[in-house]
Amino acid sequence: MNDRGCVKTPVAAAASTVPAPRPPREAAGARGRRTARGAARRTGGWTPWLYLAPALVVLGGLLVYPIYQLGLISFFQYTQAQVSGGEPATFEGFGNYAALFGDPQFWQVLLATVLFAAACVVSTLAVGCALAVLLTRVRAVPRLALMLAALGAWATPAVTGSTVWLFLFDPDFGPVNRMLGLGDHSWTYGRLSAFFLVLLEVVWCSFPFVMVTVYAGIRAVPGEVLEAASLDGASQWRIWRSVLAPMLRPILVVVTIQSVIWDFKVFTQIYVMTGGGGIAGQNLVLNVYAYQQAFASSQYGLGSAIGIVTLLILLAVTLVYLRLLRRQGEEL
Amino acid sequence: MKLSVRFAGLTALAALLATACAPQTSSNSSSDKDEKTGTLRVWLFQEVGNAPKQKVVDSVVAGFEKAHKGTKVDVEYIPIDTRAQRVKAAFNDPASAPDVMEYGNTDTAGYVKDGGLLDVTKEFGDWGEAKDTDPTAKQSVTVDGKLYGAPFYVGVRALYYRTDVFKELGLSVPRTMDELASTARAIRAARPELYGLVVGGAYTYGAMPFVWANGGELANGKSGSYASGIDSAEARKGIKAYTSLFGDDNCPAAKCAGMGGNDTISAFAAGKAGMAIGGDFSHTAVEAGKVKGKYAVVPLPGVKSGSIAPAFAGGNNIGVLKSTSHRTLAVQLMEQLASKKTQSELFDAMGFLPTFTDVRQQVARQEPFVKPFVRTLSAGTKFVPASPAWAQIDSSLVLPTMFQEVISGKKDVTKASDDAAKKMNDAFGSAG
Numbered sequence: 001m002n003d004r005g006c007v008k009t010p011v012a013a014a015a016s017t018v019p020a021p022r023p024p025r026e027a028a029g030a031r032g033r034r035t036a037r038g039a040a041r042r043t044g045g046w047t048p049w050l051y052l053a054p055a056l057v058v059l060g061g062l063l064v065y066p067i068y069q070l071g072l073i074s075f076f077q078y079t080q081a082q083v084s085g086g087e088p089a090t091f092e093g094f095g096n097y098a099a100l101f102g103d104p105q106f107w108q109v110l111l112a113t114v115l116f117a118a119a120c121v122v123s124t125l126a127v128g129c130a131l132a133v134l135l136t137r138v139r140a141v142p143r144l145a146l147m148l149a150a151l152g153a154w155a156t157p158a159v160t161g162s163t164v165w166l167f168l169f170d171p172d173f174g175p176v177n178r179m180l181g182l183g184d185h186s187w188t189y190g191r192l193s194a195f196f197l198v199l200l201e202v203v204w205c206s207f208p209f210v211m212v213t214v215y216a217g218i219r220a221v222p223g224e225v226l227e228a229a230s231l232d233g234a235s236q237w238r239i240w241r242s243v244l245a246p247m248l249r250p251i252l253v254v255v256t257i258q259s260v261i262w263d264f265k266v267f268t269q270i271y272v273m274t275g276g277g278g279i280a281g282q283n284l285v286l287n288v289y290a291y292q293q294a295f296a297s298s299q300y301g302l303g304s305a306i307g308i309v310t311l312l313i314l315l316a317v318t319l320v321y322l323r324l325l326r327r328q329g330e331e332l
Numbered sequence: 333m334k335l336s337v338r339f340a341g342l343t344a345l346a347a348l349l350a351t352a353c354a355p356q357t358s359s360n361s362s363s364d365k366d367e368k369t370g371t372l373r374v375w376l377f378q379e380v381g382n383a384p385k386q387k388v389v390d391s392v393v394a395g396f397e398k399a400h401k402g403t404k405v406d407v408e409y410i411p412i413d414t415r416a417q418r419v420k421a422a423f424n425d426p427a428s429a430p431d432v433m434e435y436g437n438t439d440t441a442g443y444v445k446d447g448g449l450l451d452v453t454k455e456f457g458d459w460g461e462a463k464d465t466d467p468t469a470k471q472s473v474t475v476d477g478k479l480y481g482a483p484f485y486v487g488v489r490a491l492y493y494r495t496d497v498f499k500e501l502g503l504s505v506p507r508t509m510d511e512l513a514s515t516a517r518a519i520r521a522a523r524p525e526l527y528g529l530v531v532g533g534a535y536t537y538g539a540m541p542f543v544w545a546n547g548g549e550l551a552n553g554k555s556g557s558y559a560s561g562i563d564s565a566e567a568r569k570g571i572k573a574y575t576s577l578f579g580d581d582n583c584p585a586a587k588c589a590g591m592g593g594n595d596t597i598s599a600f601a602a603g604k605a606g607m608a609i610g611g612d613f614s615h616t617a618v619e620a621g622k623v624k625g626k627y628a629v630v631p632l633p634g635v636k637s638g639s640i641a642p643a644f645a646g647g648n649n650i651g652v653l654k655s656t657s658h659r660t661l662a663v664q665l666m667e668q669l670a671s672k673k674t675q676s677e678l679f680d681a682m683g684f685l686p687t688f689t690d691v692r693q694q695v696a697r698q699e700p701f702v703k704p705f706v707r708t709l710s711a712g713t714k715f716v717p718a719s720p721a722w723a724q725i726d727s728s729l730v731l732p733t734m735f736q737e738v739i740s741g742k743k744d745v746t747k748a749s750d751d752a753a754k755k756m757n758d759a760f761g762s763a764g
Contacts, residue, residue: 073355081720082355084423086447089355171587172604186586189740276729279533279589280736296727298420 080298096305120263128210154208158268217251365657369402373430378409384681426655437472445720469687481651482670485684519606530605532591543570545641560756645713721759
């Protein structure tokens, strides 16, 4: 099978590029340690790979093989009829991709997804970081309350959260309209207002991760540094900008990338809260679009093509982001 | 130059890789075996309040096992929400597939194309009871002139209205579509807390009668060569009639554009609407609501006075899977499950409308509630195109999108129906 080849090939290739063993050094006494290291290197160029093997096998099985299958299927006319053997699978080349890129709705949905995800990431990070800082400033009881509230939001399944959120904003029965005195204003009818409502839910259910992670990061920052900064007369904002944020950089990188990936792939919230993409599909995002266009009607080939495109976009976004950080001269 | 050579090489490699190992397909050929004993597996839908259905089925099964020595029937009730996945899995893995199954009648063409259902044209023809099957129900098991199952029950929609509201406002039951609209507005004007006629932008089967009554069609042609008819002048008239009901004078677009069929029934059952388009299957939900005892049902009026708007004939069928190793027995069990006797018992137990014309007349005499539904059925019903493309059109929400575009003012009727017709034709073109 090809899949196994795919896993092993990079291993073998990498192993062969390990430099040839150096000639043994003349050494004695204090240099003994070095010799031992050299010997280990000489005899076991592939030892690291041996240790890595279990992880690589798991990665290969869980990551590389499905992506390989996804890519493969995206080149075929592959629907339920082909899966269950009603018709033979035919090779389409880039046919599925051509169909996808030729659909003006796809570009519209892609743009909406990018903007919506960006708004979600920025809001989530802002709320998460602000509350993390707040956590370090309050006493034990309010801190515990805030933590519990955040963990509750975090633990709520997306479907439940979306349904409850939708009920809160219901034009007929929702408490929010009653409190704001909006009568029977419908939040899901307008495009932006529907996106805004979903954004609130997404931020609500994903800020706890940012908050808890950043909070842990802040607690790890030595107290003297912060004390020194405040003795120098730095304001709270200044401390965050010039001391905390740079020290927390690795953590912020991780939560940002996580948030980008999550928010780009948001499905449940849009699907539940806008009834599968909003009025006339105005609130479609890439994942819901893929589900409607491809998976619900068993067009797996087209669905795989959308999956590959999403994967490439996310990979590109992540790489560009990491590259930008590198350029600023920061080690990760 | 160099780049293009490398690119060509890569493409060739990719093509080679891809063609060398095509994705997996299942060998779901029809089984040659026709065993006369053993276990038959049956999948039926798990209804809300399934116990009465189970009781009827159990007695059919007991009779069948008694008549066929050495056979055992294993009935499993599958959840309706996840049926699509279950059925796909069954087609992919014949070993775990049932012999006989219940399926929604709009799925027929898709399942046939997937290669999952057995052609029972001959057996159906030989079956004595089959001659009384209602033609629309028969059409719902037919693909390309062949039959792939037996109709199990039909579901049809009619007009629910509030008797108390009509009496209070001195309104009479509408006899034409125009009267329907004016009555709806009159209710809303007098009782602003109610929707006149509650309608939904995502309620395709509530909207289609307006298109059909005006002479429009979803699609024209026959299997293999369908073309969308949603952009015809008649269809546009119907779309206009339906979408004009969305507005502050009947059902405000901001609230109603997103509603589906269930939402409209919930609103009616909760006493928030003067009228609604609901099915015989909505009866239980409405009875459980606030309006119990304060409503009645009539057929949805057509364009001319006294005519009935063609309704969508929904419902379920019973089919035999191609992969069965008990062909004869499975077909016999299918006939037993869809027989006149079973259907009439299921009507008593569950309220499912029988697919046999004579049985239907008989139950209508016993149960006055179903009369308007039986009248609607007798007036002639319509069905979705018998094409596998329908599943795609349905799941990519082509028609709800069209209605919602008009309702929200994003497009006019002409543009929205042109776009919908184009999407439908693309689907017909690719799926046949």
